[in-house]
Amino acid sequence: MTKNISDGVETLPLPQLDEEERAAKRKEIYAALEDRDVTVQPATDDNGDPLENSMVLNMGPQHPATHGVLRVVLKLDGETVERAVPELGYLHRSMEKLAENKTFHEFMPYTDRLDYMSPYSNNTALCLAVEKLCGITAPPRATYIRTIACEIARISSHLLWMGTMVMDAGAITVFLYTFQEREKIYDVFDMLTGARFTVSHCRVGGVASDISEECANYIKDWLKVFKKKLAEWRGLLDRNRIWIERVEGVAVISKEDAIGIGFSGPNLRGSGVDFDLRRDVPYMAYQNFEFNVPVYENGDCLARYFVRLEEMAESVRIIEQALKQLPKGDVRVDDAKQSFPWKHEVYHSMEGLIHDFMMTDTGLQPPAGTEIYHAIEAPKGELGFFIQSDGTGHPWRLKIRSPSFCSLQALPHLTEGGMIADVVVAIGSIDPVMGEADK
Amino acid sequence: MPEINLSTAFFIGLGSLTIVASLGTILSRSPVTSALFLVLNFFALGGIYLLLEAQFIAVVQVIVYAGAIMVLFLFVIMLLNLEDEQRLTERYDVKKGFAILFAGLLLVEVLYVVGLKTPAIAPRLGTVAAEIGTAKYIGQQLLTEFLFPFEIISVLLLGAIVGAVVLAKKNFGPERATAKTTL
Amino acid sequence: MNALALLLVMELGDRFALMGVVLGVLLTAVAYTVYAERRIAAFIQNRTGPDRVGFDLIPQLKFLKGAIGLGQPLADVIKLLMKEDVVPENANKFVHALAPLISLFAALTTIAVVPYAKGVAIADVNIGILYILAITSLGVYGITLSGWASNSKYSLLGGLRSSAQMISYELSMGLAVVSVVVLTNALNMGEIVESQTSNPLNWNVCRNLLGFIIFTTAAFAETNRAPFDLPEAEQELVGGYHTEYSSMKFALFFLAEYANMIVACTVIVTLFLGGYQVPFWTDAPWFVQVGAFITKTLFMMFVFIWVRWTLPRFKYNQLMDLGWKFMLPLGLFNLLIVASTIVIFGNSLPLSILNLVLVALCVAGSFAAKPQSKMA
Numbered sequence: 001m002t003k004n005i006s007d008g009v010e011t012l013p014l015p016q017l018d019e020e021e022r023a024a025k026r027k028e029i030y031a032a033l034e035d036r037d038v039t040v041q042p043a044t045d046d047n048g049d050p051l052e053n054s055m056v057l058n059m060g061p062q063h064p065a066t067h068g069v070l071r072v073v074l075k076l077d078g079e080t081v082e083r084a085v086p087e088l089g090y091l092h093r094s095m096e097k098l099a100e101n102k103t104f105h106e107f108m109p110y111t112d113r114l115d116y117m118s119p120y121s122n123n124t125a126l127c128l129a130v131e132k133l134c135g136i137t138a139p140p141r142a143t144y145i146r147t148i149a150c151e152i153a154r155i156s157s158h159l160l161w162m163g164t165m166v167m168d169a170g171a172i173t174v175f176l177y178t179f180q181e182r183e184k185i186y187d188v189f190d191m192l193t194g195a196r197f198t199v200s201h202c203r204v205g206g207v208a209s210d211i212s213e214e215c216a217n218y219i220k221d222w223l224k225v226f227k228k229k230l231a232e233w234r235g236l237l238d239r240n241r242i243w244i245e246r247v248e249g250v251a252v253i254s255k256e257d258a259i260g261i262g263f264s265g266p267n268l269r270g271s272g273v274d275f276d277l278r279r280d281v282p283y284m285a286y287q288n289f290e291f292n293v294p295v296y297e298n299g300d301c302l303a304r305y306f307v308r309l310e311e312m313a314e315s316v317r318i319i320e321q322a323l324k325q326l327p328k329g330d331v332r333v334d335d336a337k338q339s340f341p342w343k344h345e346v347y348h349s350m351e352g353l354i355h356d357f358m359m360t361d362t363g364l365q366p367p368a369g370t371e372i373y374h375a376i377e378a379p380k381g382e383l384g385f386f387i388q389s390d391g392t393g394h395p396w397r398l399k400i401r402s403p404s405f406c407s408l409q410a411l412p413h414l415t416e417g418g419m420i421a422d423v424v425v426a427i428g429s430i431d432p433v434m435g436e437a438d439k
Numbered sequence: 440m441p442e443i444n445l446s447t448a449f450f451i452g453l454g455s456l457t458i459v460a461s462l463g464t465i466l467s468r469s470p471v472t473s474a475l476f477l478v479l480n481f482f483a484l485g486g487i488y489l490l491l492e493a494q495f496i497a498v499v500q501v502i503v504y505a506g507a508i509m510v511l512f513l514f515v516i517m518l519l520n521l522e523d524e525q526r527l528t529e530r531y532d533v534k535k536g537f538a539i540l541f542a543g544l545l546l547v548e549v550l551y552v553v554g555l556k557t558p559a560i561a562p563r564l565g566t567v568a569a570e571i572g573t574a575k576y577i578g579q580q581l582l583t584e585f586l587f588p589f590e591i592i593s594v595l596l597l598g599a600i601v602g603a604v605v606l607a608k609k610n611f612g613p614e615r616a617t618a619k620t621t622l
Numbered sequence: 623m624n625a626l627a628l629l630l631v632m633e634l635g636d637r638f639a640l641m642g643v644v645l646g647v648l649l650t651a652v653a654y655t656v657y658a659e660r661r662i663a664a665f666i667q668n669r670t671g672p673d674r675v676g677f678d679l680i681p682q683l684k685f686l687k688g689a690i691g692l693g694q695p696l697a698d699v700i701k702l703l704m705k706e707d708v709v710p711e712n713a714n715k716f717v718h719a720l721a722p723l724i725s726l727f728a729a730l731t732t733i734a735v736v737p738y739a740k741g742v743a744i745a746d747v748n749i750g751i752l753y754i755l756a757i758t759s760l761g762v763y764g765i766t767l768s769g770w771a772s773n774s775k776y777s778l779l780g781g782l783r784s785s786a787q788m789i790s791y792e793l794s795m796g797l798a799v800v801s802v803v804v805l806t807n808a809l810n811m812g813e814i815v816e817s818q819t820s821n822p823l824n825w826n827v828c829r830n831l832l833g834f835i836i837f838t839t840a841a842f843a844e845t846n847r848a849p850f851d852l853p854e855a856e857q858e859l860v861g862g863y864h865t866e867y868s869s870m871k872f873a874l875f876f877l878a879e880y881a882n883m884i885v886a887c888t889v890i891v892t893l894f895l896g897g898y899q900v901p902f903w904t905d906a907p908w909f910v911q912v913g914a915f916i917t918k919t920l921f922m923m924f925v926f927i928w929v930r931w932t933l934p935r936f937k938y939n940q941l942m943d944l945g946w947k948f949m950l951p952l953g954l955f956n957l958l959i960v961a962s963t964i965v966i967f968g969n970s971l972p973l974s975i976l977n978l979v980l981v982a983l984c985v986a987g988s989f990a991a992k993p994q995s996k997m998a
Contacts, residue, residue: 057775065857079779079938168857170848170935176667236932241988242849243934420779421937424857471717471770478763485756498752506759507792510766510785517770517778574749574809 026085030073054082057420061090065168065424068434072411072423079419086411091438099398103363104130104204105340107398112198114383114402115436117160118153120146120189121378123202128283129374129385130204133366136338140285142206142331147285148219148322149192149201150376151315155226156185157379157431158266158308158315165305165428166237169246169421174233181229184222191215204364205339206332216323223316230312247301251414251426254299261413262406265381266311267430270304272297277377284376289321301429308431338364363393373401380404380431404430404437446490453490456483470516474509481505495574641744644733652880653695659880659927660694666931699873707869710773717771722867722874725764729881732757736888737812739898739911750811751799754889755792758844762788764878765846765853765863772866780862783938784853787843790945791850795840797953801833801960802826802893805973815897820904823974825896831977832956834894836949838925841886843945846879848930852941887922891915895922 060071069090075083095114099107104126111122124146131138138146159182163175186196192215193201193208201208237243253263258271268275276293278286294310296303333339336355345352368391375384381403390396407430414426460483463476481504488497581589657672664671675693709718735750737743747753762785769781803809805826806817818825827834843850854862864875891897895918898911906914936944963973 055775055779057779064860079783166934170851170855170857171933173663173667173931176669180668239989240934242936242940245940246934246937419938420858421852421855421935469714471714471767475717475767494747494749495752498749498756501756502752502759506756506762507789510759510762510789513763513766513770514782514785517766517782574752 025083030085059423060087066427067164067432070408070427070432070434070437072415072427074415074420074423076420079421081415081418081420081423084412084415084423086408088405088408088434089438091434093439095439096398096400099395101394103360103393104395105359105363107395108202109198109200112200113435114400114439115157115378115380115404115433116197117433118150118157118379119197119199120149120153120193120201121157121376121383123200124150124284125374125376125378125383126385127202127204128376129372129387130364130366132374133370133372133387133389134204134338134364136205136333138206138333139330140327141210141329143285144322144326145192145207145211145331146202148211148319148326149189149199150284151319151322152185152188152219154315154379155312156182158312159185161308161379161428161431162233162305165301165425165431166243168424168428169243171237171243174236177229177233181226184226188215188219188222191218203332203340205335206330210331211326216326219319220323223319227313227316230309230316234309244302246421247305247425247429249298250301250418250422251429252298252300253410253414257410257413258299261410263381263410264403264406265377265379266307267304267381267403267407269293269295270307270429271299272303277375277382281375283374285322285325286318288325289318291318301425304429304431361393365389365391365393367391375401378403380433380436381407383436400439402436402439404432404434405439408432408437450487450490453483453486457487471513474512474516477512478505478509481509495577637744640742641734644738644744645730648730648733648881648884649877651884652877653699655880655884655923656698656876657691657695658923659930661691662924662927663931666928702873702876703870705869705872707871708866710866713773713866714771717767718866719871721764721768721771721863722871722878723764724767725761725878726874726881728757728761728764729878729885732885733888735811736885736892737815737897738915739908740816741812742908742912743812746810746812749809751803751809751814751893754811755796755799759788759792761844761878761882764875768867768875769853769863772863774866776859776861776865777863780853780855780859780865783855783859784846784863787846787850787852787941787945790942791840791843791949794836794945794949794953795844797950797957798833798837798840799893801830801953801957802837804957804961804964805829811892811897815892815899818896818899820896820899820902820906822896822901825899826894827896828974829977830894830956830960830973831981832952833960834890835981836953836956837893838890839949841890842926842929843941845882845886845926847883847926849933849935850941851930851935852938855935857935883926884919884923887919887926888915890922891918 055076057074057076058071059074060066061069066072071087071090073085073087074081093113095110098110102110108123108126111126112119114122127138127146130136159178163178166174189199189201190196192211193199195201253261253271255272258268259273263271263273264275272295274293274295277283279291279293291314292310294307294314296306332342336351336359340359341352341355346356347353366387366389368389371386371388373384373386375382377383382401383403384401386397386399386401387395388397410430411427414430415423418426457480460476460480464473464480467473467476481500485497485500485505488494488500661671663669672691672694675691675697677693677696709715732754734744735747735753737746743750765784765788766781769777769779769784772778802814806814808814808817822828842848846853852862853859854864856862859865864872867875897918898915900906900910900914903910959976960973963976
């Protein structure tokens with residue numbers, strides 16, 4: 001810990017979770033929802049005045065604005081949301097349990113499918129955790145490649161967020177603009193990793209392949225274009241009255257509540273908490289770069305919008321510096337007990353083949369009884385892996401702290417009292433990815 | 440038997456449409472269907488006004504009654520449950536008595552005019568009627584000869600608006616507490 | 623009855639012919655507006671848009687090779703017609719089928735009083751402009767009823783939104799129309815166009831710019847086009863009133879929406895852009911006038927499409943605030959200015975200047991308004 005990150009968290013009151021009351025209300029709402037002939041829920045108070053009736057609306061899991069399979073059950077008073085009950089788990093694939101029967105490398109492709117908007121960050125988070133557990137240090141060039149790729153993944157994720165959030169507000173064009181840039185990012189990943197979407201490029205002890213000269217130049221050229229595009233989009237949206245009015249003061253969450261609920265990343269910084277793992281707990285190569293951490297005070301959708309926009313610009317700065325500083329050397333630990341051997345070794349030497357076989361079959365074997373938690377600043381927030389080892393090649397327990405899951409807890413808080421149109425913008429502004437929330 | 444020309448044919452068509460729509464309004468079970476029949480009724484009435492060369496009245500009939508008022512009626516009906524409607528109708532039985540009373544009075548009036556004392560049908564004032572029906576004439580009359588009633592009506596409407604606001608804002612005071620208190 | 627039909631044909635034969643032509647043109651135009659919308663949207667979004675479907679089945683048109691996708695509307699229509707017509711359970715089947723018809727009826731009948739050239743209109747009614755207001759006010763039934771009859775909550779919300787929205791914006795629309803009526807001293811569409819003369823400075827858009835803006839904005843709201851597309855709002859209400867519609871019924875809604883848009887453009891052109899008047903050519907032949915009319919309409923349609931693909935959607939309370947707290951007072955204010963200028967000066971020249979200043983102020987004001995969000 002290089003910086004005191006307490007921010008007074010310890011002194012804050014715990015969020016009041018009135019579980020019983022909420023559970024009762026939830027039951028009532030579900031009952032109204034299950035009754036297929038009821039469009040309107042009769043008022044329970046005010047001696048049955050028909051004008052006080054409310055409506056229970058089921059939003060999701062198949063709804064265009066719930067970013068996948070999020071389900072929110074809304075109790076409406078006209079257009080106003082009286083109560084929102086988010087329901088998760090429609091994309092649950094029991095990742096954490098699956099991990100217990102896989103070696104760490106075998107689990108890597110699963111992490112691609114966590115936050116599938118930035119697979120590289122997830123790979124890196126897992127690798128860093130395992131490296132910490134086994135005491136492996138990746139060579140500097142590999143670290144730089146990871147940093148570059150993570151930041152590109154961050155831009156990719158934020159671009160998707162931007163497109164979908166603005167589209168949720170009704171402007172479809174921005175979505176297509178950002179997706180055109182994401183297409184270029186996919187090209188970058190294609191060059192860098194050989195895969196466009198689910199990259200699985202990180203390896204414990206380094207990365208799978210080196211970055212080519214061509215790829216580095218492509219990134220440089222793309223960044224130049226991207227900066228212009230970013231300014232263009234900001235010109236389109238930053239002063240658009242309708243857009244600002246749609247997001248300003250909507251879905252406000254205070255600093256205390258944001259910390260209490262477990263917000264992290266851009267959502268937390270949108271509420272005025274100056275905390276960024278890249279700066280405060282530097283990992284990979286982040287201590288070598290100069291970058292700002294944008295923080296906004298308001299805690300509304302607009303603040304989160306600006307935080308993410310400026311983060312993209314900062315990511316561009318980081319990538320530029322990283323490409324400039326990119327050290328020469330190996331991209332994987334040259335130790336067969338810690339890392340996969342290179343393919344030419346496997347094909348041409350007996351030792352290489354044996355090591356490859358051992359690595360694939362038994363995998364890395366961290367010391368028994370050790371446990372580790374390592375978190376990185378993923379695009380969505382703090383993505384942490386908690387691993388307990390029993391000395392075999394499979395983790396005894398592997399738990400994922402996914403930022404989307406924590407952010408989604410705030411949904412009732414953010415949407416209740418707002419309007420239906422605010423619900424979709426609020427969901428967009430906290431940028432959940434259900435693959436990550438449901439795991 | 441008047442000769443069948445275009446306007447007579449239209450009158451017969453529109454008149455029967457009006458009658459059918461009126462019957463539909465009071466006989467249909469679903470309030471939405473009732474409201475729709477009423478819209479049809481207004482529309483047909485507008486057509487009859489048009490036949491009487493009262494263009495302005497015809498259009499205003501459609502704009503105001505069919506286009507605005509009935510939309511609000513539908514709005515309210517759609518917001519209510521069917522059970523609520525039944526409850527509402529059963530609650531006010533006095534209304535039915537008044538309705539029968541007024542309907543009877545109207546019937547007597549109509550019978551008196553049509554059947555008992557058949558006055559000679561006033562000669563058709565061709566051009567004059569056409570002139571009376573125009574927007575220009577009505578506007579002039581409203582703002583000169585009938586200025587006072589016109590202004591009185593506007594005051595009445597203002598009162599109605601204020602009343603509506605008061606009714607709608609039944610719960611005065613600070614905004615109703617939302618569920619934000621519990622997290 | 624045969625005699626009656628004969629009478630009708632004899633009295634109104636040329637009108638019926640014109641109606642046939644106009645409806646034919648309008649319906650084709652609707653199909654190609656959809657195509658144009660997709661192409662323009664694609665242009666705005668750096669895409670290509672539909673460019674494949676041609677008329678290869680017709681040997682004479684094979685040379686086109688579908689290079690610019692002109693066959694797309696036809697393919698779309700065929701696709702829509704071939705789809706299964708799904709009516710939700712517990713829906714009110716009659717109203718469910720009636721609603722799209724009402725929508726289309728309202729959209730298509732409005733065009734009747736619009737003059738396409740000097741003296742060429744299906745119905746040259748004295749109160750043409752009021753007729754348009756009356757018919758457009760009926761269009762809301764289609765949407766409201768479809769929302770109610772679908773037995774779906776999303777549809778119901780869309781229906782409710784639309785009824786509130788259309789009533790609210792009819793008022794400002796009416797006020798803008800009244801200001802035009804005051805300026806032109808006529809309710810007849812033909813006379814309104816005639817009074818604007820062939821001098822573009824005399825067109826109502828110059829004399830009554832504020833009214834033009836109010837009317838156009840209200841027209842956006844009345845036609846449910848973005849940024850006022852709250853009744854359909856696919857991101858919130860999935861599709862709003864037409865969520866539960868498919869096949870031909872959906873096609874009718876689709877048709878009605880675009881027909882409404884075209885009709886709204888023709889009305890804007892008639893009221894504010896000089897209708898069929900050709901700039902600086904007073905006695906242009908009818909085909910030139912029709913050409914000028916179509917050109918202006920196409921321009922307005924481009925504006926409609928352009929706005930849709932640029933702006934986010936309003937929120938319900940913003941919509942109501944804009945309609946009641948901004949547009950309505952502005953409309954009244956505009957009417958006051960127009961009327962008093964006409965009374966005081968007797969002509970409308972000061973209006974042009976005044977309106978220009980006002981609009982310049984509005985634009986400057988909107989640019990000066992900056993988002994407030996402070997860095998920590």
